[in-house]
Structure formats: C-alpha cells, structure tokens
Amino acid sequence: MFPLVPLQFSGEFLQYAIVFFVLAILAALVGARGIAGITMEIARLFVLLFIVLAVISLLL
Structure with missing residues (x-):
C-alpha cells in the first residue's frame, strides 16, 4: 500500500x-x-519536544 518511509526529524521545534x-x-x-x-513556557515545551523527537529519531 504505502511505502515505508523512515521517520525524518527536522529542527523546526528548536527554531520555534x-x-x-x-x-x-x-x-x-x-x-x-x-x-x-x-x-517562556511555550519555548520550554518546544525544547522538550525537540529533545524527545531527536532521541526517538536517533533510536529508529
């Protein structure tokens, strides 16, 4: 059906x-x-999302 594409991570959360x-x-x-x-709380949330997604993309 759909080709399997690996999870690609971009640094948009870090830019935001x-x-x-x-x-x-x-x-x-x-x-x-x-x-x-x-x-500042929104920035902190984006940094945490960036870290989580970076770790996930490194593991996959």
Whole structure:
C-alpha cells in the first residue's frame, strides 16, 4: 500500500523555541511579565519536544 518511509526529524521545534525565547526576553524588557512567562513556557515545551523527537529519531 504505502511505502515505508523512515521517520525524518527536522529542527523546526528548536527554531520555534528560539523565536519564543526571544519574544519572552523582549516582553520582559518591555515589562509585560505575564506574556513573558507564557512565551517562556511555550519555548520550554518546544525544547522538550525537540529533545524527545531527536532521541526517538536517533533510536529508529
């Protein structure tokens, strides 16, 4: 039916994490602490997803 294609991993989650980290820093500098905290949590989540997917792609 469908050809078996190995799981391919790209670093998009890491790029998104860097973008959200920069947004968090800018929000903190402006004084929007709530937005800075939320964007930092999103960046942390993307870094964790990146690590999990990187480990999975190395194992497969």
